[in-house]
Amino acid sequence: MRSPIMDYLDDILTQTAHVDSGAPADYIPELAAADPDRVAVALCTVNGTVYASGDSDHEFSIQSMSKPFAYALAVEDRGLDDILGRVGVEPSGEAFNELSLDPETGKPRNPMINAGAIATHALIHDEPAPAVDRLLALYSELSQRPIRIDESLAASELATGDRNLGLAYLLHASERLSKDPAAAVEGYIRQCSASVTVRDLALMASTLANGGVQPNTGRSLFGRQTTRHLLGVMTTCGMYDAAGDWLTSVGIPAKSGVAGGIIGVLPGQVGVAVFSPRLDEHGNSARGVVMMEKLSQDLGLHLMEPGRPARSALREIRKETVEGEPTTIYVLQGDMVLSSIEALVHELVQNPPSTDLVIFDMSRVDEVLPVARRTSAAMATKLIDAGHTLILVDPEEAIPGFRDAQGRGMRRWTSAYLARHLD
């Protein structure tokens, strides 16, 4: 049976077929030769399942969608503080190839515009292999297949790369480039010339959605903090001078490339990729932007969407007799995040339990965030101080055991033990 998600992706292509504005990039001769009517979309969940439609096996160059991955590699190599001292994280509001550096700091404004990306490329260690080879190995790990450089495209861009060379010399003159300008630009252009499909890109994006862990291999390719930082930069700088429009209308961290690709990342849920070579005035795929808007709306991907209302962590309060003693049992459920733990604590504060013995039954609880762990431990201390005896039914041991200054603590029971002791 065909997945309804596949049918939905087909629909996205049909519904955006009328969008034929813009033109393929022509400042790189090879890109101008692209078939403008090719189109593809793919989505990969954090479980690693890929859905794709259209020309999903068609290869095109990764271009600026390489920038987030190169940046993450540089951050992992040198540490975030070192990189932040060399390349900013402020949106530039200018075109991707603008010849500009921050007048106050002299730093490139961010790693998603060319100036910052060339500087970033030069910061990637050439150990244990040259930076470009390390990047190719990374793309291949991310997409689970060998990724190669399109050599004729790289040559075509190198031959017409005066603007990027100009940027590199400018950076070099202000001591913002740690390599020879020509070598840095050549490496950067090769980084951009890797051939990928929307499937590859969806997998790459899903790794970012999954906190840096490739969902199928389970390999951690970037640290959680690096990934979070990178997604922040993609959110504010990934779509160049269209970043504000993008964040309000699509609302997901993203990066475009001049070959016509766009990747988007919804943290914790999904990576998406679209491809259509005609570009708008910002250098972003025109149909790609419309496809992304639709995906965001239909799939509820916008970051600022309040999400499903967090259910209260409190499923029910039962009065029972346990081992002959009157007892209040709080049955908890779902994910314990800020909003759900707040609802529980609010109830306990407003209507304190009337029995000495209090049981929290957590057998239906899924995930417990650190905020919930801290808050519930603090709440438990207060209940014990108020004279209550606490029993926790916590099969995952999500709440740490603790004792207060008087050595009083809470006991742990299993669900089976609780069931046996209900009178």
Ligand code: GLN
């Ligand atoms: N390699 C291209 C360049 O440097 C990448 C630009 C882009 O994709 N926006 O011009």
